[in-house]
Amino acid sequence: MMNRWQIVKRLAPLMAIMALVLTACGRDDLSTLRPQGPVAEEQYNLMKLAIAIMIIVVIVVFAISFYVIIRYRRRPGDKTIPKQVEGNHKLEIIWTIIPIVLLIILGVPTVQSVFNLSKDYTDDSNAVKVIVTSHQYWWEFEYPDYGVKTAQELVIPKGKTISIEAKSADVIHSFWIPSLAGKIDTNPGGNINKMHFSAPKEGVYLGKCAELCGPSHGLMDFKVKAVDSASFDRWVSALKAPVAMPADPAIKEAFVNKCLTCHAVGDQGGPAYPNLTGIASRDSVGGILINTDDPKYSNEGSVYDNLKRWISNPNAVKPGNGMGKIELTDQELDGIAKYLSELKLDYEQ
Amino acid sequence: MDWLTTVDHKKIGILYMIAGGFFFLVGGLEAILIRIQLWKPLNDFVDANTYNQLLTMHGTTMIFLAAMPLLFALMNCIIPLQIGARDVAFPFVNALGFWTFFLGGVLLNISWFAGGAPAAGWTAYATLSGDTFSSGHGLDFYVIGLQIAGIGTLVGGINFLVTIINMRAPGMSFMRMPMFTWTIFITSALILFAFPALTVGLVALMFDRLFGANFFEPSAGGNAVLWEHIFWIFGHPEVYILILPAFGVISEVISTFSRKRLFGYSSMVFATILIGFLGFMVWAHHMFTTGLGPVANSLFSIATMLIAVPTGIKIFNWLFTMWGGSIRFTTANLFAVGFVPTFVMGGVTGVMLAAAPADFQYHDSYFVVAHFHYVIVGGLILGIFAGLHYWWPKIFGRMLNEGLGKLTFWTFFIGFHLTFFVQHFLGLMGMPRRIWTYLDGLGFNELNLISTIGAFLMGFGTIFFLLNIVVTAFKPANAAADPWEDGRTLEWTISSPAPEYNFAQTPLVRSYDAFWKEKMDGNHAMTPAEPLGPIHMPSPSILPLFMSIGLFIAGLGFMYQKDWDNHLGVYMGIFGLIITFFCMMLRSLRDDHGYHIEPDDIHDQGVKA
Numbered sequence: 042m043m044n045r046w047q048i049v050k051r052l053a054p055l056m057a058i059m060a061l062v063l064t065a066c067g068r069d070d071l072s073t074l075r076p077q078g079p080v081a082e083e084q085y086n087l088m089k090l091a092i093a094i095m096i097i098v099v100i101v102v103f104a105i106s107f108y109v110i111i112r113y114r115r116r117p118g119d120k121t122i123p124k125q126v127e128g129n130h131k132l133e134i135i136w137t138i139i140p141i142v143l144l145i146i147l148g149v150p151t152v153q154s155v156f157n158l159s160k161d162y163t164d165d166s167n168a169v170k171v172i173v174t175s176h177q178y179w180w181e182f183e184y185p186d187y188g189v190k191t192a193q194e195l196v197i198p199k200g201k202t203i204s205i206e207a208k209s210a211d212v213i214h215s216f217w218i219p220s221l222a223g224k225i226d227t228n229p230g231g232n233i234n235k236m237h238f239s240a241p242k243e244g245v246y247l248g249k250c251a252e253l254c255g256p257s258h259g260l261m262d263f264k265v266k267a268v269d270s271a272s273f274d275r276w277v278s279a280l281k282a283p284v285a286m287p288a289d290p291a292i293k294e295a296f297v298n299k300c301l302t303c304h305a306v307g308d309q310g311g312p313a314y315p316n317l318t319g320i321a322s323r324d325s326v327g328g329i330l331i332n333t334d335d336p337k338y339s340n341e342g343s344v345y346d347n348l349k350r351w352i353s354n355p356n357a358v359k360p361g362n363g364m365g366k367i368e369l370t371d372q373e374l375d376g377i378a379k380y381l382s383e384l385k386l387d388y389e390q
Numbered sequence: 391m392d393w394l395t396t397v398d399h400k401k402i403g404i405l406y407m408i409a410g411g412f413f414f415l416v417g418g419l420e421a422i423l424i425r426i427q428l429w430k431p432l433n434d435f436v437d438a439n440t441y442n443q444l445l446t447m448h449g450t451t452m453i454f455l456a457a458m459p460l461l462f463a464l465m466n467c468i469i470p471l472q473i474g475a476r477d478v479a480f481p482f483v484n485a486l487g488f489w490t491f492f493l494g495g496v497l498l499n500i501s502w503f504a505g506g507a508p509a510a511g512w513t514a515y516a517t518l519s520g521d522t523f524s525s526g527h528g529l530d531f532y533v534i535g536l537q538i539a540g541i542g543t544l545v546g547g548i549n550f551l552v553t554i555i556n557m558r559a560p561g562m563s564f565m566r567m568p569m570f571t572w573t574i575f576i577t578s579a580l581i582l583f584a585f586p587a588l589t590v591g592l593v594a595l596m597f598d599r600l601f602g603a604n605f606f607e608p609s610a611g612g613n614a615v616l617w618e619h620i621f622w623i624f625g626h627p628e629v630y631i632l633i634l635p636a637f638g639v640i641s642e643v644i645s646t647f648s649r650k651r652l653f654g655y656s657s658m659v660f661a662t663i664l665i666g667f668l669g670f671m672v673w674a675h676h677m678f679t680t681g682l683g684p685v686a687n688s689l690f691s692i693a694t695m696l697i698a699v700p701t702g703i704k705i706f707n708w709l710f711t712m713w714g715g716s717i718r719f720t721t722a723n724l725f726a727v728g729f730v731p732t733f734v735m736g737g738v739t740g741v742m743l744a745a746a747p748a749d750f751q752y753h754d755s756y757f758v759v760a761h762f763h764y765v766i767v768g769g770l771i772l773g774i775f776a777g778l779h780y781w782w783p784k785i786f787g788r789m790l791n792e793g794l795g796k797l798t799f800w801t802f803f804i805g806f807h808l809t810f811f812v813q814h815f816l817g818l819m820g821m822p823r824r825i826w827t828y829l830d831g832l833g834f835n836e837l838n839l840i841s842t843i844g845a846f847l848m849g850f851g852t853i854f855f856l857l858n859i860v861v862t863a864f865k866p867a868n869a870a871a872d873p874w875e876d877g878r879t880l881e882w883t884i885s886s887p888a889p890e891y892n893f894a895q896t897p898l899v900r901s902y903d904a905f906w907k908e909k910m911d912g913n914h915a916m917t918p919a920e921p922l923g924p925i926h927m928p929s930p931s932i933l934p935l936f937m938s939i940g941l942f943i944a945g946l947g948f949m950y951q952k953d954w955d956n957h958l959g960v961y962m963g964i965f966g967l968i969i970t971f972f973c974m975m976l977r978s979l980r981d982d983h984g985y986h987i988e989p990d991d992i993h994d995q996g997v998k999a
Contacts, residue, residue: 066818067832067833072819073819073820083747091742095738099734102709102730110712113714113717115716123716124714125650127654128657133706133707137699137702139702140699148692151692155688156684213515213518215679215754219751220820225750226679228608229608229609229614230608230613232608232681234680247820251679251754253511254518256442256509256826258825329829331829338432339432340829360437
């Protein structure tokens, strides 16, 4: 038995959820529904066109469905045999042609947009070139024109076109900044992918790895920080400047022997793992421990606390990552965390 | 013992149903665990590794070990009856198909107890699935288990192609075939072309993992993207392998319970063939973000969108089958009617995904998770539920309880929409798929909670269905031959459950909807096409089971050859293969002509001459 009441009851929760969802379309710095740059904007426009067409289709089908379900229910005791209709060529042609027309309306802008977004900016002198290399589970950003390398936080000058060359050092990952641009896979081997985007407004945008890449796939976040061009220039020169080692000789020794074998700071250290220069001015440690003096959630804390939490047991924060547990005394741990928590780059004014 | 040696299509169908149902529960439990983990941010109900194993096994199990076997259950039980045949073309191969599927599935699930299940996603993308990044045996279980199970699917597909082409009753031309038979026919053709691609990929991956080959290892000249192509050349047709039979079920159920002929039969046939064909042309739409370039992306975008046209034809034909009909809302029909709008929602998001630039945003996000669950659960599983409720009396001779059936429908249906509708928005808000946990404060919390509640409701729906089966099993098997009274096709002309030989006399088919035509002409049964005579039956055989056990042992042996000393694994592998080949030899050398059922022993006279 399905009466009118039940249909209303069935639709009510759906409508309630719709209303709930549409009033809150996510965060400005994350949601694809709140585009913050021209590339995401173009994709959003295509999404809106598609959604509009699809809503029309869904409404038509739902309307016909409800009409037939209610109108042609069998009455109790009804033994009549309905007319056995074979089909209707006119109707069948209509519902072949209408979808084709709808697909043309959607298909033309789709193809235009495909070619538009595949423009290659790698040889454009006005664009900022960035080589993105993904690792389990962190991101390396190299600026070949400026001769600097950083990790986890992609600092860009606002308004400029950023030309990305993306590759992977291990497994397939996918580079995604929802509010600025769609994603592109990073493939291992010589298979380098290109994309571009720009951020007209200053701000921090959240980026994510979108391809399953191992246990900590879901924790492989990064940030894109758009700053004005003067700040960007200051940032580049600050990255190149030499960095003082820890003052305490014991801490210094531990830092050089146990950290700099893999990590780099300024002009010292190894390149295998994330470059730590200016780590204290990044928004997060390890991409997910958010630096804040007013922690609300369990993944938030001060820079010092976050660094300590990470260094003392990296696998508890990001399971399966390559750092593993480093043998440090409590003193060394404190000293290194404190030293790193003061490693700031003051480039924003 | 009878069940281990049977070659009867109806019993094999029931075996498929039990095994597929069991794996459906396993996959469902995995889904519930996944949703418990995601019900709140930064949850640590399961650890990251276990979570990835759960999501991999959920996908693999549901696709290969639940959905396909349940379809095989329906097609085994029904297709020979629907075309007026006495069995499938190769009954022995049919049994072999079941046992390889079952033991392949068991092998895959043993991984849970042997140091960890595969954790690279059901798509097992290289290089994550290579032995550098997945060093345990989990992925070995995946490649070997699926190869063994794949044999079953492939031989099953071939079997049904031959059966449908060769064994239709006299008078049943292709354009008089019931819609379900048509869809199974196209599905079997898709299996024939798609599964070899999967097997090639799995063999290559097996060589990479077990014998140090480098098909997919870039550092040694291989190519990780190659795996994506091979996988999706199989994987996309697979979607249609799953959904076409559901289309067939829906066509039968809606037509029966509307007491009306299927609207636009010939355009339905045409649409089915077209969908099957296009299904092979669109695999790269899973790879828009892989970096294929704008030309490939445009072509695959447009080709993908085109699938909406034949699908649209089907949707409107179903709606117009109901139009002007006399619709009876049995549980089976509730599922079928619920299927139509639900599947449309899955279909339209499919067209949205086909727009490549927009897909750069949707891809690998929860939007995709929502989309394919709308297609696979909202399409296929609703279709399977409709089919099970519809044909249950024909298969078991008992009617399922309608009250419990309706309870099943409403909890499952509401739970389904609650679970997956909100996931569209999660994806658009920036939540990637396959993530073990998410940070707090991103705005994902409420919708994930709703989704988890929905998943529990779906679980309750499934429990009600199980309860229904149990309750029904205690009732006497007294269903009428045509229990819905509006049966239109041949399976409703014989007693419920069908006798061992199906049709005492092969019926003569005089039109589309053969039984309906006879009823309208005032006949109560089909006109037979042959005199009553001895019926030839194939002998039962234990060999299919032993052949599959041989493969199972061989798989385990080769998997562990690297770990065990003294080449024990290799010997075990060879021993397993010897069992299989010995059984094949026995089968080849022994001349078995089967046996006959004499006319005197045909108790149920079937149709009267």
